Amino acid sequence: MTFRSATARGFSLVEALVAAVILGVGLIGLAKLQSVIIGSSDxxxxxxxxxxxxxxxxxxxxxxxxxxxxxxxxxxxxxxxxxxxxxxxxxxxxxxxxxxxxxxxxxxxxxxxxxxxxxxxxxxxxxxxxxxxxxxxxxxxxxxxxxxxxxxLDPDLDAELVSRPTTTDPGSDDDPGSDDDPGSDDDPGSDDDPVVDPGAVPCSITIAGSRRNRNADVVIVSPPDSSCSYPGNDTYSCSVNASTGMSIDIRHTSGGSETRSLSADCSMPTIAIDF
Structure with a gap:
């Protein structure tokens, strides 16, 4: 005959069933969570x-x-x-x-x-x-x-603005014959008759376009007397005080920087450049 101590205890059937229910509910929740994660990834x-x-x-x-x-x-x-x-x-x-x-x-x-x-x-x-x-x-x-x-913007004109050559004024200091020119600095009356280069007349140019990243900055590196604004989330507009032939550098910054250069042309008051 086997005797069991009065202090010995085990799990009852009810306790085992409650534990099984709790475990099952947890597994079901975990399965649904995994399904949501997979769906979000897809x-x-x-x-x-x-x-x-x-x-x-x-x-x-x-x-x-x-x-x-x-x-x-x-x-x-x-x-x-x-x-x-x-x-x-x-x-x-x-x-x-x-x-x-x-x-x-x-x-x-x-x-x-x-x-x-x-x-x-x-x-x-x-x-x-x-x-x-x-x-x-x-x-x-x-x-x-x-x-x-x-x-x-005409693609051919865009390339021309970047690569336009610089011309030399025949009456400038680079001209070997300028020292003998009666209208040069040696002429006492030259101060009364200043020569103005029509291409150097200042003008205002607007550079505008789109930007891939609405958080990116678009700035005019040169000339310094310029300002940019953002009329829309994906657009920009810059006002530049320049003159024909002046070099304009515009920079787009978004996780790195991209700078484009062009030669100003006062006959084109607005230039479109997309980044």
Whole structure:
């Protein structure tokens, strides 16, 4: 015969059942949490891919090579609204891409005006809005929308502004025959007849465009007497006091710096540069 001590105790059936219920509830909660984490990761990957698809269309239109419609080339004039949505098969989903175009301009106070009416042709640009739609794995409609502007600057003129050569005045000190010129500094009457270079007359130039990062800074490095403002989250506008032939350096800072240089031309009061 076996005798059990009165102080010996074990788990009753009720206690074991309660423990099993608590453990089961915890495991169910953990499984749901893991499902939410996986779903969030999938949606994040889909948004990144949709953003890239929208950016591809923006870069495509920014790469136009001429202003007027030309066979075999992408022209600024050809940047128009999409007639139907494009289907793009991605790694994480199937996307639908569409875009809209609005003719806009900058007013005298550098504000964006859409649609453009009674604006000078040199201040006109196109506002591009790209929309990418898709259905996620939970059958919920999702979308990504990117907005930017595309300036109507002739690509050939842009290259000319950067590489324009500097001319030498025949009557300057570099001219070997200037010392014998009766109108030179040796002429007592030369002080009464100053020679003014028409290209050195000062003027005000507006440089405006879009910036990829709304937190990025756009500054005019030279000339120093310049100021920049941000009329929109993705645009900038800088006022520069310059003269024809003066070098202008504009810097875009966003996790690094990008500086572009151009030669001022007073015949172009507004220049569009996108970053």
């Amino acid at each position: 949606l994040s990957q889909q948004r990144n891919e949709a953003t890239r698809i929208a950016q591809d269309k923006i870069e495509h239109y920014r790469g136009y090579t001429t202003l007027l419609t030309t066979s075999g080339q992408l022209a600024y004039e050809d940047i128009v609204n999409s007639t139907s949505a494009e289907t793009v098969v991605g790694v994480n989903a199937i996307y639908s891409r569409s875009w809209s175009i609005a003719e806009c301009c900058f007013s005298n106070d550098h504000a964006r005006v859409c649609p453009a009416e009674n604006c000078a042709s040199s201040t006109r640009f196109k506002q591009l809005v790209v929309t990418v739609d898709w259905v996620d794995k939970t059958n919920i409609d999702q979308s990504v929308i990117l907005r930017t502007i595309v300036g109507g």
